Every structure is written in C-alpha cells, then in structure tokens.
Amino acid sequence: MKKFVLLLLFCHVASPVRHCMKYFYTASTGVPNFPEFVAVGLVDDVQTEYYDSNTQRMVPKQDWMEKVTGDDAQYWDRNTQRALGSQQVFKGNIETVKKRFNQTGGVHIVQQMYGCEWDDETGDTYGFNQHGYDGEDFVAFDLKTKTWIAPTPQAVITKHKWDGQPGETEGWKNYLTQGCIDWLKKYVDYGRSTLLRTELPSVSLLQKTPSSPVTCHASGFYPNKIMLFWRRDGEELYEDVDHGEILHNHDGTFQKSIDLDVSSVKAEDWGRYSCVFQLSGVNEDIVTKLDPKMIKTNRDRTEIRRDGEKPSDLTIPIVAAVAVIAVLIIAGIGFAVYKIRQANSSTSSSITSETEILKPSLESDHQTDHHAHILR
Missing domain, CATH: 3.30.500.10 (MHC class I-like antigen recognition-like)
Known part of the structure; x- marks a missing residue:
C-alpha cells in the first residue's frame, strides 16, 4: 500500500x-x-x-x-x-x-x-x-x-x-x-x-564525510508545492541524485532534501553544479552553488565542539521522530x-x-x- x-x-x-x-x-x-x-x-x-x-x-x-x-x-x-x-x-x-x-x-x-x-x-x-x-x-x-x-x-x-x-x-x-x-x-x-501564506526556506548544503553525497536541504517552506533539484551548467540532473520525501516541521512548514553523488565529480568542476529550490507562485528561485566552503560537515561540528564553542545545527532535523x-x-x-x-x-x-x-x-x-x- x-x-x-x-x-x-x-x-x-x-x-x-x-x-x-x-x-x-x-x-x-x-x-x-x-x-x-x-x-x-x-x-x-x-x-x-x-x-x-x-x-x-x-x-x-x-x-x-x-x-x-x-x-x-x-x-x-x-x-x-x-x-x-x-x-x-x-x-x-x-x-x-x-x-x-x-x-x-x-x-x-x-x-x-x-x-x-x-x-x-x-x-x-x-x-x-x-x-x-x-x-x-x-x-x-x-x-x-x-x-x-x-x-x-x-x-x-x-x-x-x-x-x-x-x-x-x-x-x-x-x-x-x-x-x-x-x-x-x-x-x-x-x-x-x-493556508494561503507563502514562506521561503533556508537552504543548506550538508555532507557527513568527504566521500558521502552532498545533501541540499531546504527547510521552513510553505506550501509544499515545490521543486528541489540539482543542475549542472544550467541543466537539471536526473542521474546521481536521490530525492527525499517532503516532511512536516513542527511549526506547520515543510522540509525536503536531495542528495548529489559527487564521487565522480572533479574538484575543478564543482562550480558547475548548483541546487535549485522553486516554490509555486514565487517567481524567483533560490540557487545554492556547490561550494566546498558552504558545506557543513560532521568534521566541522567536531572541531567546533573541541574549541568549546556552541555547536551549530549541521544535521537535518529529525522531525519525523519528535515533531512530526x-x-x-x-x-x-x-x-x-x-x-x-x-x-x-x-x-x-x-x-x-x-x-x-x-x-x-x-x-x-x-x-x-x-x-x-x-x-x-
């Protein structure tokens, strides 16, 4: 079913x-x-x-x-x-x-x-x-x-x-x-x-390890009539991508993620890739370049904690378990x-x-x- x-x-x-x-x-x-x-x-x-x-x-x-x-x-x-x-x-x-x-x-x-x-x-x-x-x-x-x-x-x-x-x-x-x-x-x-409000999300790039896929995560959007996809040189990608489900946030907004397998992408080609978020009824897209400097990783999180600073939110919220x-x-x-x-x-x-x-x-x-x- x-x-x-x-x-x-x-x-x-x-x-x-x-x-x-x-x-x-x-x-x-x-x-x-x-x-x-x-x-x-x-x-x-x-x-x-x-x-x-x-x-x-x-x-x-x-x-x-x-x-x-x-x-x-x-x-x-x-x-x-x-x-x-x-x-x-x-x-x-x-x-x-x-x-x-x-x-x-x-x-x-x-x-x-x-x-x-x-x-x-x-x-x-x-x-x-x-x-x-x-x-x-x-x-x-x-x-x-x-x-x-x-x-x-x-x-x-x-x-x-x-x-x-x-x-x-x-x-x-x-x-x-x-x-x-x-x-x-x-x-x-x-x-x-x-029901008729429009809210744009925050978009983050996440990666667990250097060999893991890069996740484009959009959270806080409403309504759920959206498109989230990776593109290369302006063209939407259909291979090496994995779409996640749209999930509810505790505040009534939604979140969604999409993974990109970067194992075969050369370092000099990363700039050709970008994650695109489109919300129905909103003309302007949110475009996030695949930039290593913008990616949040588990390694970054460990280093921050070692320095004694407050850890930033580097992981996708587990709303399905606690706030769904x-x-x-x-x-x-x-x-x-x-x-x-x-x-x-x-x-x-x-x-x-x-x-x-x-x-x-x-x-x-x-x-x-x-x-x-x-x-x-």
Missing part, C-alpha cells in the same frame, strides 16, 4: 489555486505504544482536527477552526460521539478482514481515507474514498460509476455488499461532489491567513505494518461467509456535518 500511504500524506495539489481536504481513520492491533484508533483531518496538508482512542475527544488543531464551527457549541461533542462510534466499528473491521485472510494474532491495521479536491480557478473538483489493510489497497470507491473496486479477492464480498446499497453509494457521491466541496471552501475562506504531526505517524505505521506482515505472516486467499462485512453507512445528518461520512 505504498501508493496508498503516500496519498494519505499529501494531496494531489500542483498549484496555489488547487485545494484539498481529506480525513483518514486508522485502527490497529498489536502495535505497541500507539492508540488503537486515530482520526485526523487535514486541509491543504495542514492538520485541522484530531481524535484518538486514548483521549476519546475530537479537538481542533487550528485556531481558525473555531470560526468555522461558529455558534454551534455542540459541534465538537457531536463529532466526538461519531468518532467513538467509528472507533468501535473499525475495531470490528480488523477482526472481519483478519478472518478474510485466515489470520489470528499479530500486527494488523485498517485505514480509510476520503476527501475532495477543488480548483478555485477552474472550479474542477475530485472526490476519493479508499480503504486499506496491512499496507495494501483493500477497496476503493469509483465516483464516476458509483461502484466499489476490489483489487484483492478478500474484498470481493465487501464490493458486492456495498454495490448492492444504492442509497449509500448515492450518498457518498453527493458528499464527495457537493458537501465535501462546500466544507473545503469554508475552511479555505476561514483559514486563508494560514500525527498524520505522518499513522501513515508510517501503516507502511511498517505492511513490511511486518510480509516478513512474519503468510496470507491465505480463502474468503469467509458473506455475513462478515465492513459497513460504510452514512448517518442521518450527513448534509450538515462532514464527519457523518465514516466507515461504519
């Missing part, structure tokens, strides 16, 4: 006028020191709300979320109750799918991701609703045909059951094409000071569970009784609250 995890992390946004809202739910079993159920909402990859089975409370993660709810004092209480219901349903879902795969104990995870995209310039919209199990796609909603797609035999029962509920599929279509878009527009309007927001943790665990399952368990293709089924029902007030669209 690597592609599924990546989709959870970032929306398919390619320009400042394209916005995305998504919610995902994660239920797990056998994962130590992690809540059994987590629900997270994001708008343009900014976390807006959060719930887990330990706190059992849906809470806003942005100040402007209070404006969105307006005078509705019961909004968070109501959605807390919905999350509690989802928690119980997802707990049962894990057991259902485990039976589908003839599994008993072990580490397992069920995920759902749904939401929509909207281009405020063209008016184009897109909706999505996917479910995954142990790092693999399990079942997904085709908005055009209003049918469910089952990429694995164990999901065929679910597909037939859900396809046979036209009221449910019609409800999802209405939500993904209308209700979800209305909420997204509302969020963008109230959160524009945060919950969505990255959830998606990371999803992929980790996939690797664990590959290594430690064998999968059977047999299918159990049709009475075992995931339930995607919509609640009665789904026209007013987007949280009603949950996996039930």
Whole structure:
C-alpha cells in the first residue's frame, strides 16, 4: 500500500489555486505504544482536527477552526460521539478482514481515507474514498460509476455488499461532489491567513564525510508545492541524485532534501553544479552553488565542539521522530505494518461467509456535518 500511504500524506495539489481536504481513520492491533484508533483531518496538508482512542475527544488543531464551527457549541461533542462510534466499528473491521485472510494474532491495521479536491480557478473538483489493510489497497470507491473496486479477492464480498446499497453509494457521491466541496471552501475562506501564506526556506548544503553525497536541504517552506533539484551548467540532473520525501516541521512548514553523488565529480568542476529550490507562485528561485566552503560537515561540528564553542545545527532535523504531526505517524505505521506482515505472516486467499462485512453507512445528518461520512 505504498501508493496508498503516500496519498494519505499529501494531496494531489500542483498549484496555489488547487485545494484539498481529506480525513483518514486508522485502527490497529498489536502495535505497541500507539492508540488503537486515530482520526485526523487535514486541509491543504495542514492538520485541522484530531481524535484518538486514548483521549476519546475530537479537538481542533487550528485556531481558525473555531470560526468555522461558529455558534454551534455542540459541534465538537457531536463529532466526538461519531468518532467513538467509528472507533468501535473499525475495531470490528480488523477482526472481519483478519478472518478474510485466515489470520489470528499479530500486527494488523485498517485505514480509510476520503476527501475532495477543488480548483478555485477552474472550479474542477475530485472526490476519493479508499480503504486499506496491512499496507495494501483493500477497496476503493469509483465516483464516476458509483461502484466499489476490489483489487484483492478478500474484498470481493465487501464490493458486492456495498454495490448492492444504492442509497449509500448515492450518498457518498453527493458528499464527495457537493458537501465535501462546500466544507473545503469554508475552511479555505476561514483559514486563508494560514493556508494561503507563502514562506521561503533556508537552504543548506550538508555532507557527513568527504566521500558521502552532498545533501541540499531546504527547510521552513510553505506550501509544499515545490521543486528541489540539482543542475549542472544550467541543466537539471536526473542521474546521481536521490530525492527525499517532503516532511512536516513542527511549526506547520515543510522540509525536503536531495542528495548529489559527487564521487565522480572533479574538484575543478564543482562550480558547475548548483541546487535549485522553486516554490509555486514565487517567481524567483533560490540557487545554492556547490561550494566546498558552504558545506557543513560532521568534521566541522567536531572541531567546533573541541574549541568549546556552541555547536551549530549541521544535521537535518529529525522531525519525523519528535515533531512530526500525527498524520505522518499513522501513515508510517501503516507502511511498517505492511513490511511486518510480509516478513512474519503468510496470507491465505480463502474468503469467509458473506455475513462478515465492513459497513460504510452514512448517518442521518450527513448534509450538515462532514464527519457523518465514516466507515461504519
């Protein structure tokens, strides 16, 4: 489910006028020191709300979320109750799918991701609703045909059951094409000071040892619609480079790195190389020349400490471990569970009784609250 995890992390946004809202739910079993159920909402990859089975409370993660709810004092209480219901349903879902795969104990995870995209310039919209199990796609909603797609035999029962509920599929279509878009527009309007801001990064060149690749590290940019690449003599390089993932910083900005293998680059040719950072909507690029004098290394750090001076920040921040927001943790665990399952368990293709089924029902007030669209 690597592609599924990546989709959870970032929306398919390619320009400042394209916005995305998504919610995902994660239920797990056998994962130590992690809540059994987590629900997270994001708008343009900014976390807006959060719930887990330990706190059992849906809470806003942005100040402007209070404006969105307006005078509705019961909004968070109501959605807390919905999350509690989802928690119980997802707990049962894990057991259902485990039976589908003839599994008993072990580490397992069920995920759902749904939401929509909207281009405020063209008016184009897109909706999505996917479910995954142990790092693999399990079942997904085709908005055009209003049918469910089952990429694995164990999901065929679910597909037939859900396809046979036209009221449910019609409800999802209405939500993904209308209700979800209305909420997204509302969020963008109230959160524009945060969501529509532009922040340029600091760019550093890092190298562990003289034989290591040179890392171009950009941190502190927003939004995440960026290009970071190495070029030589003005032409972008595609060989001898290794792209890192875009990661969240604790302050809501992003960071990304890209490595350049310099083992075959002659010393006199270093000046031909440069790292280029481009931010969507900003005309001027940030260009950093490959200059040995500008590279921060572990050796430099040791020498500074030996002199008794305060060490400078020479390493890439380990935000994934200490400051990353919950969505990255959830998606990371999803992929980790996939690797664990590959290594430690064998999968059977047999299918159990049709009475075992995931339930995607919509609640009665789904026209007013987007949280009603949950996996039930």
